[in-house]
Amino acid sequence: KQEVTQIPAALSVPEGENLVLNCSFTDSAIYNLQWFRQDPGKGLTSLLLIQSSQREQTSGRLNASLDKSSGRSTLYIAASQPGDSATYLCAPSSNTGKLIFGQGTTLQVKP
Amino acid sequence: GAGVSQSPSNKVTEKGKDVELRCDPISGHTALYWYRQSLGQGLEFLIYFQGNSAPDKSGLPSDRFSAERTGGSVSTLTIQRTQQEDSAVYLCASSLEPRVGDTQYFGPGTRLTVL
Numbered sequence: 001k002q003e004v005t006q007i008p009a010a011l012s013v014p015e016g017e018n019l020v021l022n023c024s025f026t027d028s029a030i031y032n033l034q035w036f037r038q039d040p041g042k043g044l045t046s047l048l049l050i051q052s053s054q055r056e057q058t059s060g061r062l063n064a065s066l067d068k069s070s071g072r073s074t075l076y077i078a079a080s081q082p083g084d085s086a087t088y089l090c091a092p093s094s095n096t097g098k099l100i101f102g103q104g105t106t107l108q109v110k111p
Numbered sequence: 112g113a114g115v116s117q118s119p120s121n122k123v124t125e126k127g128k129d130v131e132l133r134c135d136p137i138s139g140h141t142a143l144y145w146y147r148q149s150l151g152q153g154l155e156f157l158i159y160f161q162g163n164s165a166p167d168k169s170g171l172p173s174d175r176f177s178a179e180r181t182g183g184s185v186s187t188l189t190i191q192r193t194q195q196e197d198s199a200v201y202l203c204a205s206s207l208e209p210r211v212g213d214t215q216y217f218g219p220g221t222r223l224t225v226l
Contacts, residue, residue, distance in 0.1 A: 102153075103153050
């Protein structure tokens, strides 16, 4: 059974810092891995999707890496802004697309 | 274009009543998923529909939960004889074609409160 762990559970940084969110998963037989953002009381917004054959994906100030064999993914956020404050969720998927979620990292970026 | 929509946005019901939650996926998306987000359990998979294939019901927590997808589009999640532990946000997602690893797009969710 796939289990996903995200570290840290919460993070508070001053604006402008670069930061790294960590995700580990127990079953390396994944099809892809998605990173999502969730704002309080809202649904999930997809940030990046990495296919199992890829090592990283970039979108703007976000960069996600995947080391499938070691069961790890990281989300790098450059030059953080207060608008980046949210909960970030990591979710590897099976070949049917079923997502298994971590508990998330709650990020606060202070102005 | 239009995203995934869900209705109602909020539902308050009494213990023992039945409820129906609706999901309208993005047009043309063949795969549809239901997830549940509760305080104690985080986000958990409930059920998955793909085209005309039999649904994957492996995440449904009890036989009080059922779902259907009509005409390969709209889906309804039904919870019979609701219990207080059913209180959660129910999220629906759709993707174009899961076997090529497409992004899942989520709706805003239905917040269910069982009194």
